[in-house]
Amino acid sequence: MHLSWLESDASTPSAAPITTADLTAAGVLYERLALEDYQGSLERLKAERGYVTQDIVELHPEMPNLQVVCDKFKDEHLHRDDEVRLVLAGEGIFDIRATDGRWMRVQVEAGDLIVVPADLYHRFFLTERQQIRCVRLFKDAAGWVPEYRVA
Numbered sequence: 001m002h003l004s005w006l007e008s009d010a011s012t013p014s015a016a017p018i019t020t021a022d023l024t025a026a027g028v029l030y031e032r033l034a035l036e037d038y039q040g041s042l043e044r045l046k047a048e049r050g051y052v053t054q055d056i057v058e059l060h061p062e063m064p065n066l067q068v069v070c071d072k073f074k075d076e077h078l079h080r081d082d083e084v085r086l087v088l089a090g091e092g093i094f095d096i097r098a099t100d101g102r103w104m105r106v107q108v109e110a111g112d113l114i115v116v117p118a119d120l121y122h123r124f125f126l127t128e129r130q131q132i133r134c135v136r137l138f139k140d141a142a143g144w145v146p147e148y149r150v151a
Helices: 020-025 039-049 066-071
Strands: 001-007 028-033 053-059 083-097 105-111 112-118 120-125 132-138
Touching: 001 132, 020 105, 039 112, 039 132, 053 066, 105 112, 105 120
Parallel strands: none
Antiparallel strands: 001 105, 028 112, 053 132, 083 105, 083 112, 083 120, 083 132
């Protein structure tokens, strides 16, 4: 995982330090998991937080509708359920609103588990590699839908 604050233009990484304590203050959970035996850790998380369903999602350059899928998550939005991702391969970027309104940039990679809590504004992008494979957990079998922030 790589962490940085974004400058006021909300797209340029800042040199200012950011820590996992900043993520925790916003309610974000981060853990580093061993991919050889991640299911046990996910079962623990499911029991602790009430997640009932699990699937795997993969985005990659060969997908015919990759840009359409990515465009759904590039604007600031929230979900009424937690957004849980364990990265199995590839990488992605979560921009998450801190408690003071600034953007925290979290670049995740294989082995990173991140839980963006329900009702926290964020956005998601792929890196230049345009590839990520993740386990997702949900509290509702129907999953979740984004609710976009109105400016």
